[in-house]
Amino acid sequence: SAVEYGLDAPFSVEYHDSIPSTNARARDRAADGASDTVVLADEQTGGRGRLDRDWHSPSGGVWLSVLFRPDVPMAHAPVFTLAAAVAVTRAAREAGVEASIKWPNDVLVRHGDAERKLVGILTEMEGEADRVSWVVVGIGVNANVDPADLPAEAEPTSLLAERGDPVDRRLFTQRLLEEFDTLRQDPANVVEAWRxxxxxxGKQVRVETPGGTIEGEAVDIQFPGALVIETDSGTEIVSAGDCEHLRPI
Ligand code: BTX
Structure with missing residues (x-):
């Protein structure tokens, strides 16, 4: 139970040893009318990433989903992905791991030129254009897991691997949720925190979108989460939802 995990969070927390997907569970809770609820699991057996990709979620990770009902139009919801990235980055840094955010939804750790993936974030929502009904922000942190148990092609890392010893998951999750709670109430400031x-x-990037490939320098981020790219032929603005892949070039 959440009591066993010992969280004192600004959300009501339900804890599962093993569940297919905390996002799927949070969507079910949303359908039942719940809000301000966190679904937390030690292991997921059917974790999902963006575009229906698999998210490997062995025991020892921090796999969680936050369900809430912000009073914002649908188009603003991507800001909560940024908020989650900032929150988890701050919590990781407090745990001694120099994480940074790769737009739109990855948190990674650099080792020289290599970037190793520590976190994935998947935001889902439902509602009307002028007001969301609910938002579920799924945050997957490779906490106390061995990167060798994760897909090698993703170049994964974990808090355990970076620190050399296990992280206190209770403390880490508590800090993550506190940061996220503060940021979600102040969406206008999230973009600045994200920067x-x-x-x-400042990097040269190549972004794959449904409309084709865009190459240039990533110069800024715009509320609620679009990336501004200076290309040879002018400025392009890519929304987070349209990014299929971003690579440094
Ligand atoms: P994404 O689509 O950006 O990344 C998915 C890709 O990441 C996969 O195709 C694979 O290559 C790689 N990958 C899979 N598992 C891992 C891992 N543990 N570490 C590093 N790389 C990996 C990112 O999607 C969004 C992931 C959200 C996961 C959370 S966990 C709690 C919640 N429940 C749920 O089902 N999803 C979210």
């Missing part, structure tokens, strides 16, 4: 933790800005 401070981001690694993407």
């Amino acid at each position: 401070e933790s981001a690694t993407t800005l």
